[in-house]
Structure formats: structure tokens, C-alpha cells
Amino acid sequence: MMRHPLAVHRHRLRAMGTSVELIAGASEDERTFALAAERVEGVFAREERRCSRFRDDSEISIVNLRAGRPTPISPGLAEVVAFALDAAARTGGRFDPTVLDAVVGAGYDRDFDEVLAGARAALRPARPCGRWRDVRLEDGAVLLPEDVGLDLGGVAKGWAVDLAAAEAVGAGLTWVVVNAGGDLRLAGRPPSPGIDVGIDDPESPDTEMFQLSLSHGALATSSITRRAWGPDLHHLIDPSTGAPTSNGVLQATVWAPTCAEAEILAKDALLLGEDSLDRTLGVLVLTDGRVLTNLADRTEAAA
Template sequence: MQEVTRHFRAMNTDVRVAILAGDPKEANRYIDQVEALFADTEGRLSRFLPDSELSALNTAAGRPFQASAMLFEVVHAAVEAARMTNGIFDPTVLPSLIAAGYDRSFELLGDQPAGRAAGWRGSWRDIRLDPSARTITIPQGCALDLGGIGKGWAVDRAVELLSDWVSFGVDAGGDLYVGGRRHDRPWRIGVADPRFPGRDLLQLQLEDRAVATSSVIRRRWVRGGEVMHHIIDPRTGNPASSRVIAATVVADSVAQAEVLAKAAIILGEEQGLRLIEGVGARGLLVLANNDYVMSTTLQGMTYA
């Protein structure tokens, strides 16, 4: 058995796929399917591609939009995630993201002059889904961002493609899933220290688990002399301002872990951990004072 790995770029992040296989050619055929899945997902769900299906949906605000099965499924998942978090996760924050200066792919951002506040943008409650017609209707002035949950959804679908393999991993920029055991031991996943690149706070020992990490440290820019980041608090329309600067969540699915990590940063450590543990997940939250808090149920998964 050997570990067959491949790295590729998709959805504005680095993706790594690994399969422990006796037949490397067969493993690579499966990885081809995963790479094609990510390319298709990016082509449909990216808000940065003017010809993506998501861009077409946003342009069609105010009237029913005939959606592909993928777009409909991801928007439905986003609405359910908003319901689970009582609106702390909200896919309609795109106008606020743009108002904060995140109007293009992150690597193209630089210092920017002060901008105007976003106008009315609606909320997740204003999204209308018609499963029988497979249409999505968002109100005028509203626009969706599916970046994080879309990436998590893609990893979860990749896991389904790889489910025939005993041992595998899919990592999309820290949103990842590990299946089975690696060389008869649990997979070891490092939780990076957001303040010191290259250093881990701790390592997790995982089997058949999803992990997602969100941080306000990595994606930052300056607008009008003010430091901004990409995690918007939908209650204010501004970047989140809690004491939590990074959140790592272990859950059953990557999409759920991604949603919970972002929600915890918005809510802060007490409410954030309560939300995470309330749905049976586990979390580690890094605070601005260089301390961190974690679920007691996560301690048994750590490796010193």
C-alpha cells in the first residue's frame, strides 16, 4: 500500500487529496473525479467569476431563477445553516462584504479608500426556494456569497466519491475530512496557531471526521485606514469584533464545521462554544489575548 497524493488549485485555495492505495492508477482515476468536482463547483458557485451560475442568480434578484441541482442544493444548505445558527451565519452578507472592500479575489486586494456602507441587503429569511420547480428567488438588493459553505460542500461531495477507499483525506485550505486510519493509526491534523505561521497549537487524532478552521488574521486588508476582514456579522453588517480570532471545529461534515467556525468567531467564546456543542460538534477557539478555550469533548482527540 502506498499513499497517492495530488495537489491542485481550486476555489481560491490549495487542495490536497490523499488515498492509501494498492493500485496507484485506480487511485489517480478517483482523484481525477475529485479535481473535476472542484473545478465544476468553482465554475458554478464562485462570486468572482462573472459567468458563474451564482453570479447569474445574483443578477436575477427579484425574479425566480432556474437553478442547477448543485446550486439549489448549496443554497438550501445555506438557508438551513442560517436557521441552525439563528441567522448568525447568513449567505446574504455579500453586499456588506463588498462595502467592506472584499469585491475581488483576495490576492488582488490592496489598501483602499473609505467606502460607503451597504444599503438594504435582505436576509436569509427572504430567500424563496421552490423544490418542485427548482427555482431560487432572492429579493432585489440581495446577493449571495457561498464561498465557505460551497467549499465545505465540495469536500463533502469528494468524500462521497472516495467512500470506497479504506483510508483517504481531502484538504481544501484547512477545510478537510479524513476517512479511516492512516497506516493503522488515527490521522494527525495540526491546528495552526493563527498568530505564528508554521507553528501548531496542538494536534488532533481523527478518524472519519471533518475539520474546518476560520480566522480573522489571514484575510485582512486596509480600507480607509481601518483594518478589515472577511467574516461579517450580519447583525451589524460590519466585520465581526468578538475576542475570537480563530475557530477550529470538528464535526461530521465539513460544511457544518465551516458554518460553526464562522459563527463562533461572530458570537464570541461563550456563545460560540455553546452553539458548537449544542449540535454535537467540538471546537477550539483562539482568543485575542493569546489564550484559547476548547470543548472538553475535544481533549480526548488531542495529541501533545
């Protein structure tokens, strides 16, 4: 997703089910960059232990297993859950952290590589979600209704990107990009006028269809083609139906001050469609081939 002519340092890792990359200017001291890379790896390892539903020992897996009973959680996980519940309220439930049952019912019941290999349970009929209103978070514990599970998914990834970017700058780097599967955060003081970022064609990932210059903030993309395993089978659930969304939007890419917020707005834009551009800076790719945006080509993405 990131395209630029700058000479840079790069550090790559695999975390939270995706490829992660730390990028900084080539003029940075190598020891400082190595320290930043170590901190970034530590952030992603910690957040994966907290938020991955694919790890039986993660905090979120334990919370889901104990649905119906209060479960003490770490302050870090409590922050993510509180953010997700607030986002559900702000979007009228279009973003819904209680879609776990629907995601599993659609076939995304384990790590995506295994889903593609065919190792998934039988599909279940869709049913509406919306139980986020019944989740209780207080006194350092979370209480889920019985038969309800949390899937923090992309928002947890965005949260980790933001924390990692802050840690990398805190290690002494002038500017950094942390990119996790195409969702990225630019932090620090980048070279003027910014970093060129390309948005890929959802139906041809190696083809760049739009480019902009990012001077600060974050970009996130939600696409029904990224994690798909069959006709109309993908991980982006419409909470109003409990089924994978199918509303004429292939992909939504949005800008926000933080990657966690961009993750929320990208999912909201994917479900809301064209009307989302009245409230969000972004690019929509529609199934009829149209590309809609309120960003000028190669313009600065900024509030």
C-alpha cells in the first residue's frame, strides 16, 4: 500500500494474522532503528496475547469462554473493549464487536490460512447481531451475555499499530510508518510534503488505482475481497443481518487521526456506502467499477 521514492530502513514481522512492517528514514542510526523494531515487535506480541481470538490463551478467548460471568481483564484490554463499545454506539451498531458468532457461522472459525485450506466448520444460518449494548465493562472486569463473544479483529490491529508507532518514535526515530496488512499509521515528523501512499485495486492487489500524500494520521481499508473463501463468503459482517455484507461496495479506504479510528470508519463506510463520504475522508470502490472519493488524486490526506 505504501509507495514512495525515499531511501528507508525496513523491518518486517508477522503478527496478528498479517504482515507488519516498520519503516523509517535511511538516515536514522541503525542502533536506534533496531531498538524501535524491538519495541514494535513487543507491542504486537503483547496485543496479540490480549486480543487474538485464535489463541486459546489470549485474554479475549478467556473472556469469550466465560460469557455469562464477570471476567477480570488487564487495563490494556479494557481500553480496547471500551473503545470498541463506544465505536458501536457512535456508528449506530454498524461497527459491532459482538459479531463473533456471525463471523464463525460464515466459516471464519480459525486462522485465515486454515480457512483457505478448507479446515472450517459447517456454515450456520445468519442471524442479526447487536448485543454490544448488553456488554458490561466496569471495575476492571467485563461481563458478556451468555452465547455472546467479542471479536475485536481489525480494531485491535489498528490499536496495536498506533501503540507501535508511538513506541518507535519514543525510541528516538524522527518519523515512522507502521503498516499492518495495508492499514498504517504515520507518526513523528515526516519529510515534506509527506509520504506517498498507494491504494490497491481490490480485484487486482498488485495494481495501484489511487495515490495520495500522507502528512500525518492513518489509513485503513476494509475490503470484501481480502479475506474471502467463497462466493459471498468473507469476514465483513453486516450486523443488521448477521451475514457477510453485500451492498455494492467492494472496498473502503479512509483517513483518520489514528489507525484504530480509521479501522472503525472503514468498516462503517463499507456498510454505509456512498453516504459515508459526507462524513469521512476516503475512497470507495464499488462493484459496478466506479471509484468515489472526496480526496483529490495525490492530495494530502489530512483533517
